[in-house]
Amino acid sequence: xxxxxxxxxxxxxxxxxxxxxxxxxxxxxxxxxxxxxxxxxxxxxxxxxxxxxxxxxxxxxxxxxxxxxxxxxxxxxxxxxxxxxxxxxxxxxxxxxxxxxxxxxxxxxxxxxxxxxxxxxxxxxxxxxxxxxxxxxxxxxxxxxxxxxxxxxxxxxxxxxxxxxxxxxxxxxxxxxxxxxxxxxxxxxxxx
Numbered sequence: 001x002x003x004x005x006x007x008x009x010x011x012x013x014x015x016x017x018x019x020x021x022x023x024x025x026x027x028x029x030x031x032x033x034x035x036x037x038x039x040x041x042x043x044x045x046x047x048x049x050x051x052x053x054x055x056x057x058x059x060x061x062x063x064x065x066x067x068x069x070x071x072x073x074x075x076x077x078x079x080x081x082x083x084x085x086x087x088x089x090x091x092x093x094x095x096x097x098x099x100x101x102x103x104x105x106x107x108x109x110x111x112x113x114x115x116x117x118x119x120x121x122x123x124x125x126x127x128x129x130x131x132x133x134x135x136x137x138x139x140x141x142x143x144x145x146x147x148x149x150x151x152x153x154x155x156x157x158x159x160x161x162x163x164x165x166x167x168x169x170x171x172x173x174x175x176x177x178x179x180x181x182x183x184x185x186x187x188x189x190x191x192x
Contacts, residue, residue, distance in 0.1 A: 009035065011089055012127060014117040017045055017101070019135075020110040022145045026135030028184075032128040034089030034118070038066050040191075041088055044128050045101055045111065047187045050137025055104035059083065059113075061091050062099070094118075107144040128188050136178040139170060152176055 011034035018027040028048040032041060038059050046053045058067035058080060066083040092099070092115045101111040121127065138148040154162040155174055167173070 010121040011035070012119050012121050013088055013092065013115060014119070014131070016114045016116050017048060018112045018114070019049070019138075019145070020100075020112055022148065024135065026137070028133040029116070029131040030128055031131060032088065033121070034087060034092075036088055036128070038083035038086055038088065038091070039068055042068070042083065042101070043191060044188065045103075047191070048130050048133065048184055049111070050184075051103055051109075052140050054140060055106070057101065057103045059091075060100040060102070066091075092118075104140070107141065107147070109138075109144065126189060128191065130181055130184045130188060133179045133181060133184065136174070136176050139174070 012031050013034050014029065014031055016027060016029050018025055026049075028045075030044060030048050032044055036044075042057055042059075043053070045051075056067070056070060058065045060066075065078065065080040066086060067080045068083050069080075095115055095118055097115045099113050101113055103109045103111070138145075139151065142148050142151050150162075151166055154160040154166045155170070157163060
């Protein structure tokens with residue numbers, strides 16, 4: 001294991017968040033304070049990726065699950081740790097460290113999180129912020145990466161039996177390459 005980064009109040013993490021098991025890759029690069037909790041990181045991922053935060057989630061870091069307690073979810077019985085009580089700096093202690101974020105246990109949207117850099121905040125810069133991203137967020141409840149692949153095939157083939165149904169479901173159009181960094185950063189700026 002590489003040496004641990006020393007924790008400081010102005011520590012900023014550059015993270016690359018990549019949706020697992022999908023080609024072409026869908027990813028985001030964000031800057032976030034190390035003092036933020038994993039629960040706050042969950043909110044950042046939701047905004048940066050484009051999810052609607054309407055499903056359960058967890059982080060898997062060094063064999064430990066972190067999530068927010070939800071009544072009836074079996075959270076405590078599963079041995080999960082409270083994501084509202086641990087900071088990014090406490091669990092991500094070195095550059096090139098990787099961990100997993102899973103959203104929507106039915107569709108199982110797994111994301112690889114890579115700690116690309118750990119540095120110091122720049123004076124006058126507001127965090128969190130998104131530096132770059134590639135690919136549109138898949139529609140919610142589409143059936144995971146396999147359902148998303150089928151969805152793209154159907155909307156791009158007018159002869160596909162589900163073509164019209166999917167187009168109606170998404171209000172007529174969907175661009176799998178679309179990503180609006182300005183919108184993402186506007187939403188991130190509104191985080192408390």
